[in-house]
Amino acid sequence: xxxxxQNSPSLSVQEGRISILNCDYTNSMxxxxxWYKKYPAEGPTFLISISSIKDKNEDGRFxxxxxxxxxxxxxxxxxxxxxDSAVYFCAARGSFNDYKLSFGAGTTVTVRx
Amino acid sequence: xxxxxxxxxxxxxxxxxxxxxKCEQNLGHDTMYWYKQDSKxxxxxxxxxxxxxxxxxxxxxxxxxxxxxxxAHLNLHxxxxxxxDSAVYFCASSPQAAxxxxxxxxxxxxxxx
Numbered sequence: 001x002x003x004x005x006q007n008s009p010s011l012s013v014q015e016g017r018i019s020i021l022n023c024d025y026t027n028s029m030x031x032x033x034x035w036y037k038k039y040p041a042e043g044p045t046f047l048i049s050i051s052s053i054k055d056k057n058e059d060g061r062f063x064x065x066x067x068x069x070x071x072x073x074x075x076x077x078x079x080x081x082x083x084d085s086a087v088y089f090c091a092a093r094g095s096f097n098d099y100k101l102s103f104g105a106g107t108t109v110t111v112r113x
Numbered sequence: 114x115x116x117x118x119x120x121x122x123x124x125x126x127x128x129x130x131x132x133x134x135k136c137e138q139n140l141g142h143d144t145m146y147w148y149k150q151d152s153k154x155x156x157x158x159x160x161x162x163x164x165x166x167x168x169x170x171x172x173x174x175x176x177x178x179x180x181x182x183x184x185a186h187l188n189l190h191x192x193x194x195x196x197x198d199s200a201v202y203f204c205a206s207s208p209q210a211a212x213x214x215x216x217x218x219x220x221x222x223x224x225x226x
Contacts (some may be wrong), residue, residue, distance in 0.1 A: 043218050043220055046216070049214065089156065099213065101158060103156040105155050106154050
């Protein structure tokens with residue numbers, strides 16, 4: 001019963017172009033969303049997050065958009081760089097002491113030179 | 114100066130054996146976690162400790178037992194290993210239980226043969 005879904009297992013994009021990663025969730029109690037980035041043989045590292053009271057959060061080349069009514073969020077990377085090649089995990093957390101993070105299966109991004 | 118370190122990085126063992134994975138964080142965080150990444154690449158939380166107190170205990174076999182001797186350490190002991198336990202296990206920590214921007218270790222790849 002996966003509550004966070006990343007339906008695209010992989011994405012290939014040319015350097016300098018935009019990467020758009022999508023994530024859908026089913027639990028309407030989720031109120032905080034995160035993106036993690038993972039390189040091979042390393043642990044995930046926190047990238048960017050967004051609270052449900054916002055619909056957009058930007059940090060440098062990374063922007064996360066949240067559409068609560070559609071239970072959908074996306075991560076935009078502009079411009080994409082070769083160092084962005086990694087697996088990106090979407091995660092969500094509920095409210096009221098629900099500390100658990102539910103993760104998606106990840107999207108592997110390959111940035112072509 | 115690794116923030117969250119796990120040992121060993123690789124572990125190959127036979128079915129029926131008992132093994133432990135150790136985790137230490139030097140970030141001064143109050144909360145530590147164990148996650149399991151299965152063959153489908155989903156990251157699923159197993160346990161969480163806050164100041165040495167167990168706060169999350171997901172539905173995992175009781176062959177898995179976490180132990181937190183102090184808030185900087187969270188070890189995972191697994192009894193009677195089974196083939197299905199083969200996975201990558203990640204330790205993580207966060208400043209507080211409600212802070213989900215967790216820092217992850219590099220993972221321990223456990224292979225049961």
